[in-house]
Amino acid sequence: MEPAQLGAFVVFSLVGSFTPGPNNTIATATAANFGFRAALPHIFGVPFGFSTMLALGSLGAVGLLLSLPTAAGAIKWAGIAYLVYLGWLLIRAARPTPDYAPGTLAARPLTFLESALFQYVNPKAWMLATATAGTFMSGRDVATRAALICMVFSATCIASLAVWAWMGAALRRWLRTGRRRWWFNVAMGLSLAATALWMAVTT
Numbered sequence: 001m002e003p004a005q006l007g008a009f010v011v012f013s014l015v016g017s018f019t020p021g022p023n024n025t026i027a028t029a030t031a032a033n034f035g036f037r038a039a040l041p042h043i044f045g046v047p048f049g050f051s052t053m054l055a056l057g058s059l060g061a062v063g064l065l066l067s068l069p070t071a072a073g074a075i076k077w078a079g080i081a082y083l084v085y086l087g088w089l090l091i092r093a094a095r096p097t098p099d100y101a102p103g104t105l106a107a108r109p110l111t112f113l114e115s116a117l118f119q120y121v122n123p124k125a126w127m128l129a130t131a132t133a134g135t136f137m138s139g140r141d142v143a144t145r146a147a148l149i150c151m152v153f154s155a156t157c158i159a160s161l162a163v164w165a166w167m168g169a170a171l172r173r174w175l176r177t178g179r180r181r182w183w184f185n186v187a188m189g190l191s192l193a194a195t196a197l198w199m200a201v202t203t
Contacts, residue, residue: 045115
């Protein structure tokens with residue numbers, strides 16, 4: 001990859017990683033409710049899952065899959081359903097105390113594997129993977145290019161999620177007062193639901 005193209009890709013990956021999206025929302029909500037350390041599996045699971053998508057993109061699998069109407073539709077609606085589900089869990093967990101009912105997904109953060117697999121139904125991840133495969137993975141030495149792209153995206157993704165989680169953790173003590181945690185979780189849940197609605201009407 002030429003230096004100019006690499007510079008353009010670094011900017012693209014920073015913008016793609018740091019702008020709001022489901023992964024950043026989950027990182028913020030997790031750290032706000034459970035602390036920064038609890039968000040670490042998500043922080044490292046996301047780039048792992050997304051890197052596998054980019055690797056498939058380098059082989060043309062992403063473009064081939066999205067070119068099939070049935071597969072593309074299944075991915076779209078699975079993503080919408082899962083985002084609505086996560087939003088509902090956050091809203092249901094919204095309560096004025098820090099206590100959560102045991103045994104539910106809302107009672108714990110996402111695991112490394114859950115965060116990694118979530119990328120395959122994450123609409124923002126699919127858009128970024130498609131744009132990356134189409135714009136930056138063409139040319140010679142595809143394997144080396146794909147490895148470099150995965151490393152850059154992983155670094156920017158980890159940095160972004162860490163910043164968003166840090167902001168969530170910084171709010172944790174403030175959220176313990178009154179119904180602030182309730183309003184926060186409702187806002188996070190609605191933001192995920194809004195992402196699902198946007199995906200439903202624009203894609």
